Amino acid sequence: xxxxxxxxxxxxxxxxxxxxxxxxxxxxxxxxxxxxxxxxxxxxxxxxxxxxxxxxxxxxxxxxxxxxxxxxxxxxxxxxxxxxxxxxxxxxxxxxxxxxxxxxxxxxxxxxxxxxxxxxxxxxxxxxxxxxxxxxxxxxxxxxxxxxxxxxxxxxxxxxxxxxxxxxxxxxxxxxxxxxxxxxxxxxxxxxxxxxxxxxxxxxxxxxxxx
Numbered sequence: 407x408x409x410x411x412x413x414x415x416x417x418x419x420x421x422x423x424x425x426x427x428x429x430x431x432x433x434x435x436x437x438x439x440x441x442x443x444x445x446x447x448x449x450x451x452x453x454x455x456x457x458x459x460x461x462x463x464x465x466x467x468x469x470x471x472x473x474x475x476x477x478x479x480x481x482x483x484x485x486x487x488x489x490x491x492x493x494x495x496x497x498x499x500x501x502x503x504x505x506x507x508x509x510x511x512x513x514x515x516x517x518x519x520x521x522x523x524x525x526x527x528x529x530x531x532x533x534x535x536x537x538x539x540x541x542x543x544x545x546x547x548x549x550x551x552x553x554x555x556x557x558x559x560x561x562x563x564x565x566x567x568x569x570x571x572x573x574x575x576x577x578x579x580x581x582x583x584x585x586x587x588x589x590x591x592x593x594x595x596x597x598x599x600x601x602x603x604x605x606x607x608x609x610x611x612x613x614x615x616x617x
Contacts, residue, residue: 424459425455451523451524453510453513457510457531462538465503465535466499469496469538471492493610496610497607507528510527510531514528514588518585519585519588520582521582525592528592529595532596532598533598536598536601538602539602539603539606540601540602540605540606542613543605543606
């Protein structure tokens, strides 16, 4: 239902613009000669940053409808089959963003699970995904909590951008790690995301019924 819709074209465009500006700033202020390979690598890192920022900004915002302070809270709950429709929307969003995360594993697999930056970026997205699911269960859902979570995710994203910038400066965008370590990190990130989903939906009824 439209009342639950939190992903809109203007928000998507704003997210893309913000990501382009931040990653572009890092790219063009780096004092190094960018080769074709480095530009290709940075383009992949840009994709990861965009995914993380997009999810951290909008991917979970519909959860705010669980909070009494959200405008229209009483109205949307009075609609027929409100709980089922809202849960269906949550499931749809979670599937979409989980699939996006799995697809972002492709560059990691192509590089043989040895590209340090790609693995860190992939794990960062999955961690963000799991982080919001788990914290929405263990904390009181509300606008103040939501803003704290956003601030934390924003700080995490900022650190990743700085990390990418330093890597470009040192020409270490494709730094290597052990394949076995890379596979373990990637698998652990996926497992954490799945745990986040399980925790959230096992507690969905409790969060819905909280007053």
